[in-house]
Amino acid sequence: MFRLKENDIILFQGDSITDGNRGRNADLNHIHGHGYQYILASEMYADNFDKNIEIINRGISGNRIADLLARWDEDCLKLKPTVLSILVGVNDLNYNFLHNPDSDAQEYARTYRTLLDKVLAVNPDTMLVIMEPFFGVSKEKPYNDYMRAHIGDFAAQARKVAEEYNAVFVPLQDVFDEQAKHTDIFKLLWDGVHPTTGGHWLITKRWKECVLEKMNNR
Helix, strand or coil: CCCCCCCCCCCEECCCHHHHCCCCCCCCCCCCCCCCCHHHHHHHHHHCCCCCCCCEECCCCCCHHHHHCCCHHCCHHHHCCEEEEEEECCHHHHHHHCCCCCCCCHHHHHHHHHHHHHHHHHCCCEEEEEEEECCCCCCHHHHHHHHHHHHHHHHHHHHHHHHHCCCCCEHHHHHHHHCCCCCHHHHHHHHCCCHHHHHHHHHHHHHHHHHHHHHHEE
16 A cells, blocks of 8 residues: 655656656546556555645656656656656667667766756655666567667666665566566567556556555655
8 A cells, every 4th residue: 555645746757668648638537648657646546545645647758868858857856756756768778779879878877867866956855766677579680689688788777876876776677577488478568668558567566566665664
């Protein structure tokens, strides 16, 4: 059970996995999109109807970590989250594969630190949650080989940043790798990146395992 604080603001940030085709208007039926963030938001609200809380989704499909930085003032700092959960990284790697830019895992980590520094400068008590970027399997062999070879570099940097900032780290690659031993991976991540409904449930379950206790005991 989620036991949130009065006036808590929970913000989910990231790329398309978090975006979940969320609505961009005042229609409350669609503001959280579909996916792990919707499932978690549903539970948080249901467990805390007696409190004034707000759960916000600002994931944007296609975003790399540099895109988060470009919109950070508007889509994070102005929202004043008390809990901030971020899932980003797979698009950085995808962009590397397509365009071979200078961006790499080290730059990803540097930008991550900038994001977190900005948040903590506004509210040093913000609870930080960093989710591990992950990848399944693609039927396009060159792309699959590249992503599988390098996703671990970005995951390692995300974990390192989480340790540096005393953030909760949510490992996800092992969740999908383990479940894939028993289930067709395409039933979990239909294109290698985007989770199915069942895949989102796996993310939700792991997020709660890692975050719930600390969130409840702030």
